[in-house]
Amino acid sequence: MYDSIKRITITLSFALLGAGLFTVFHLPLPWLLGPMLSILVIAHWYAKWLYWPKQLRNTGLIIVGYVIGRSLTKEALLEISQHIWHMLFFTLFLVIICLLIAVLLAKTTGLHIKTAILGSIPGGMMQALTLAEETKGVNVGIVTLMQTIRLLCIIIGVPLLVIGNTSTLQNEKVEVFHLTWHFIIFMVSVVIAAWVANKYHLPTAYMLGPAIITVILQLIGLTSEPFPIGVSEIAQLLVGTNLGLILHRQKMPELKKMIGYSIISGVLIFIVSMLGALIFYRMSNFTLPTALLALAPGGLDQLGLVAHAIGADLAVVSGFQIFRLFFLLLIMPFIIRLIFRFFDKQKV
Template sequence: MIVRTFLIAATAGFIFDWIGIFLPWLLGPMVSLLLLRQYTKVEFEWPKLLRQIGLIFLGIQIGSSFTKASIVLMWSDFPLMVLMTLSIVGVALLLSMLFMKMSGETIATSVLGSLPGGLSQMVLLSEEVKSANSTVVTLMQTFRIFVVVTVVPFLTAWIPQGSHINDVSLDELSTFNLVHFVIFAVLGIGFFVGMKKIHFPLPELMAPILSMAIVQFVTDHPVVEVPSIVLILSQIFVGAHLGLQLEKVRDQLSMRLFGAIVLTNLALIAFCAGLAYILTFIHPINTFLDFFISAAPGGIAEMSITALETGADLSTVTSFHLFRIFFILLIAGPVLTYALKRWLKA
């Protein structure tokens, strides 16, 4: 079944690429397997290991964009990271009230399902609040990723790429430095083990990003480049996982709930586009495309792939999403969970 799943995913990616659909190797597997899972009785299997392998190589490629110069320039973006994150979290909370009225779900379910803080983390937080429906939170978080991954790439395909002021990059790697690579591998393994222990989201992706950024910042020299065929396979691996993630969702999703999820997420995407437009006037070093993908309420892996394909500044997109993840997981999520527990007891 694994081979059959891969052949269907790869074929769909090839077809999407052939007809010119954006992000073909991610969207092709995702859409084809989602539809086949929902409307046929064909059995599929996709090991978690393949998704992890895909995330590792995507993490290496994303990490390679963090040069010493780009990391230094990131400090100038810090106030914008705070502004963007607080704005998106605030609007997400307002939209959770709209979702509550439309769907009839509890305030705890609506709030925890609306926060763009990661599927597994929001589900875990929802399990700590008695009035929260973990199943609905799972559907909300998963469907938001699906809506963002399908809508944002098509929008970015129509956005001019523009140019980056003070755009920086390292010189081409002429010789492979084994010492640098070994240091990167040791750091990556260490980060991965530590992140797994504290249940940090996507350690397979985050560990190589951080280890690559550290090695390249210290050495001012690129470590390794991921071949294009490996990046294609990585996108297929991730796309297949996303497509199969919605297990027979028709059995759990009513039209009322579906409409509330789609409407609130489209509203959040529209707000992110408006916010990105404003930020281009505040900070013209980055393009509208950079800020739009940075603000989009999708997963860091999916938005980084979108940045790779559109030519957006990958280090900017990744750093903005990293900051938002840290803020929601370490501050907003726990604070809101505590407040909901106290308030709902009263």
């Protein structure tokens, strides 16, 4: 018991060091990628010192699930309903293109098709990594590499494309946490939902269960509260640290071989999504920055901040990103598993 606590403390210390360095140098997703990379490096020499229980990783996923579910408010649902066909068309368009890129990548490099598909899923980096971790035969290291490069393409490329917009900056609304009975009900419910989802073997159960129950409770009238400052970052650290230890067990030569292919794949996905955004811009009455941010395959948090900063239509951007996020979270795992079963049968 004492030895386990000691190893967890050492692991946490190195994870915090990684998060701190990423924060100081303004690198993307510091609380997810920082701990992941620092633990990966330390584990190369001192793996026996490190230990991270699965329960900590699951706690992080439950927190993320609540945050995701909380974003789907009645207002967001109304925005989604007004553009549902556009959202469905462009989401399916991007997913199909990404699947084709994955198949081409697998045939070109000899990479396992499951790894190629999960590495090419547009948006939802944490969801893709969680699904990769739970799927047999997948190289989590390569999936992480591909998803990280895709995310960097979005974080760097999208702001450069929309930087010409000179809309007036607005003050960001900061939500304040209040401890209420509703919040306590939410917390108890998300834990139970995670347990039920895991019991029935739902994909990304510890994220999916809390997300679904949070949406349901909001729709029936309960008021959700934001987490206290720092909780979301802690959740990313809990998951990122676990990923770092998983990556340590992967074959590093394969990762080095895939860097070039991952860059090509990430750039292709970015170009296709931007072409789709131009088509959407021509079809709608939205501004070009709004269309670009709405269809960019990045995270809701990063793109939402960019949209707010340049004066794009935040409701439209958030609506599109939330729709794709829930499509990837609720529907895509089942589609992926059907595809995997098909390829497994082909091998037999």
